[in-house]
Amino acid sequence: MTQAPVxxxxxxxxxGGFQLDTQFQAFGGLTALFGRSGAGKTSLVNLLAGLExxxxxxxxxxxxxxxxxxxxxxVPPEGRRLGYVFQEARLFPHLSVESNLxxxxxxxxxxxxxxxxxQVIDLLDLAPLLARRPRTLSGGEKQRVxxxxxxxxxxxxxxxxxxxxxLDSARKNEILPFIERLRDDIKLPIVYVSHALEEVIRLADxxxxxxxxxxxxxxxxxxxxSRLDLRPLTGRYxxxxxxSVTVTGRDADFGLSQxxxxxxxxxxxxxxxxxxxxxxxxxxxxxVSLSLEAPQGSSILNVFEGTITEIEAGEGxxxxxxxxxxxxxxxxxxxxxxxDLGLKPGMAVHALVKAVAIDRYSLGHGGGRIxxxxx
Amino acid sequence: xxxxSPLEIEAFMxxxxxxxxxxxxSLPFGILAAWLLARRSFPGKSLFNGLVHLPLIxxxxxxxxxxxxxxxxxxxxxxxxxxxxxxxxxxxxxxxxVAAAVMAFPLMxxxxxxxxxMVDPHLEQAARTLGASPxxxxxxxxxPLTVPGILTGVxxxxxxxxxxxxxxxxxxxxxxxxxxxxxxxxxxxxxxxxGELGAARLLILSVVLALAALMLSEMLAxxxxxxxxxx
Numbered sequence: 001m002t003q004a005p006v007x008x009x010x011x012x013x014x015x016g017g018f019q020l021d022t023q024f025q026a027f028g029g030l031t032a033l034f035g036r037s038g039a040g041k042t043s044l045v046n047l048l049a050g051l052e053x054x055x056x057x058x059x060x061x062x063x064x065x066x067x068x069x070x071x072x073x074x075v076p077p078e079g080r081r082l083g084y085v086f087q088e089a090r091l092f093p094h095l096s097v098e099s100n101l102x103x104x105x106x107x108x109x110x111x112x113x114x115x116x117x118x119q120v121i122d123l124l125d126l127a128p129l130l131a132r133r134p135r136t137l138s139g140g141e142k143q144r145v146x147x148x149x150x151x152x153x154x155x156x157x158x159x160x161x162x163x164x165x166x167l168d169s170a171r172k173n174e175i176l177p178f179i180e181r182l183r184d185d186i187k188l189p190i191v192y193v194s195h196a197l198e199e200v201i202r203l204a205d206x207x208x209x210x211x212x213x214x215x216x217x218x219x220x221x222x223x224x225x226s227r228l229d230l231r232p233l234t235g236r237y238x239x240x241x242x243x244s245v246t247v248t249g250r251d252a253d254f255g256l257s258q259x260x261x262x263x264x265x266x267x268x269x270x271x272x273x274x275x276x277x278x279x280x281x282x283x284x285x286x287x288v289s290l291s292l293e294a295p296q297g298s299s300i301l302n303v304f305e306g307t308i309t310e311i312e313a314g315e316g317x318x319x320x321x322x323x324x325x326x327x328x329x330x331x332x333x334x335x336x337x338x339x340d341l342g343l344k345p346g347m348a349v350h351a352l353v354k355a356v357a358i359d360r361y362s363l364g365h366g367g368g369r370i371x372x373x374x375x
Numbered sequence: 376x377x378x379x380s381p382l383e384i385e386a387f388m389x390x391x392x393x394x395x396x397x398x399x400x401s402l403p404f405g406i407l408a409a410w411l412l413a414r415r416s417f418p419g420k421s422l423f424n425g426l427v428h429l430p431l432i433x434x435x436x437x438x439x440x441x442x443x444x445x446x447x448x449x450x451x452x453x454x455x456x457x458x459x460x461x462x463x464x465x466x467x468x469x470x471x472x473v474a475a476a477v478m479a480f481p482l483m484x485x486x487x488x489x490x491x492x493m494v495d496p497h498l499e500q501a502a503r504t505l506g507a508s509p510x511x512x513x514x515x516x517x518x519p520l521t522v523p524g525i526l527t528g529v530x531x532x533x534x535x536x537x538x539x540x541x542x543x544x545x546x547x548x549x550x551x552x553x554x555x556x557x558x559x560x561x562x563x564x565x566x567x568x569x570g571e572l573g574a575a576r577l578l579i580l581s582v583v584l585a586l587a588a589l590m591l592s593e594m595l596a597x598x599x600x601x602x603x604x605x606x
Contacts, residue, residue, distance in 0.1 A: 079506075088497070090500075093520070094602070
């Protein structure tokens with residue numbers, strides 16, 4: 001990309017016996033820092049926020065240099081203008097929700113504020129909470145207030161450190177749409193730390209995979225998810241490809257939606273989405289099977305022609321096969337099938353995906369907004 | 376029988392005045408010392424901690440004597456204070472307040488420090504990321520959350536000041552109307568023939584005063600705790 005990066009980070013710091021040595025760039029939208037617990041995600045975000053100091057390196061956001069060990073620059077946290085939403089909401093217990101929300105905003109000159117209090121309160125549906133005390137809020141409500149508080153400080157960038165990790169799945173689903181609204185409506189660059197792949201796929205444009213304090217890979221979510229070599233980090237059991245698709249039709253009689261990507265059509269159980277909506281679809285490798293000929297008399301609705309690009313077979317029963325169907329698709333089949341069918345890279349195959357294998361946990365929003373239909 | 380004699384009122388009011396000023400003047404230093412001990416690490420910290428707690432463990436008479444040496448008209452600090460400002464501390468009610476403040480200081484610092492250590496540093500970090508300078512964080516987050524401890528410290532120090540005897544009598548002597556606080560008046564009466572009744576009356580007065588202070592603090596603490604709530 002030719003545009004200047006929104007975030008440009010290159011930092012080194014030793015934490016106990018653990019060496020963080022990280023370099024990455026991000027270009028707006030939502031960037032997910034993904035990795036296992038202990039990979040250094042939170043440490044990295046604390047370095048960005050100025051809560052910890054790197055031993056060496058450079059951090060710049062929107063062209064503002066926040067840290068540069070060579071130039072002797074180290075902007076204190078209060079001067080960095082980075083909103084930080086912590087895993088535990090960290091609301092001030094002695095202040096009302098309203099005073100929590102305006103804490104950072106009041107410290108800014110009016111000319112520096114680029115977020116409108118009324119708008120943020122609407123966006124996050126905070127109006128009913130304003131007079132309450134933090135201790136009376138539920139976990140999900142606390143996180144929404146924390147989001148609003150960070151946002152109203154008019155940050156250059158929003159840092160979110162596993163904001164959903166301490167919530168149960170019902171609460172997670174309550175917060176996720178709000179994070180999507182921040183990303184799509186406010187268009188604030190977001191760095192989102194998570195070890196949950198479904199959150200990353202649903203929310204992120206760019207993904208930075210961390211392991212043992214190092215960046216293992218960074219790039220678009222679709223690209224990284226279809227790399228066989230990253231499966232140990234992106235989850236071996238849940239391995240699969242991520243496709244960006246557009247909703248192009250609907251079969252009301254049978255309750256199906258038609259999705260299109262790269263000249264292919266994909267039928268899935270009906271989605272609550274209008275035609276033209278774009279989204280991300282996760283096709284798990286274990287839901288994809290392969291056939292040398294086009295299947296006859298099969299119940300499988302989705303058949304894609306493609307070419308095998310890579311086969312990874314270990315010692316176990318399973319093997320992962322990467323197929324190019326215009327975009328990468330991953331199939332997990334037995335080593336026996338590979339042997340019996342004589343599969344090799346370069347061979348033409350048909351990839352079969354059951355429509356019902358796609359459920360709502362496989363869906364993420366692909367940059368564009370999802371418009372809810374009434375039904 | 377139930378009304379107080381002028382002498383009793385004099386001792387009572389003097390005690391209140393001495394304790395009030397002792398607490399008021401030492402409070403900022405108490406908060407600072409508590410903060411240093413709770414949140415900072417610096418060379419000589421354990422020495423500093425020992426110094427703060429010294430009045431708790433050495434005989435009050437020794438503290439009084441130390442103050443006399445230091446702050447008396449011929450003392451290092453006292454001489455300077457008299458030469459420059461014309462202030463005499465020794466053998467005046469101000470000296471009684473200083474003695475009370477020094478003796479009560481460890482109690483005050485302990486209470487505030489405990490409360491400060493309960494304040495989650497993560498909240499302070501959050502405030503920093505929202506644009507607040509360290510001083511502002513202290514004033515808007517740390518200090519308000521420490522109020523219960525400050526209140527406890529103030530009441531403890533006040534009660535301790537009301538009862539201060541050893542350091543006071545050594546440093547500022549037992550001058551009626553100037554340094555004869557309740558405990559000193561009580562002591563004087565016990566040394567006087569036929570002073571038993573007067574001593575008993577002062578004893579009751581002291582107990583009532585201390586209990587009133589304690590109950591007031593309990594009430595305030597409960598009210599503030601309710602307002603602060605949990606995390």
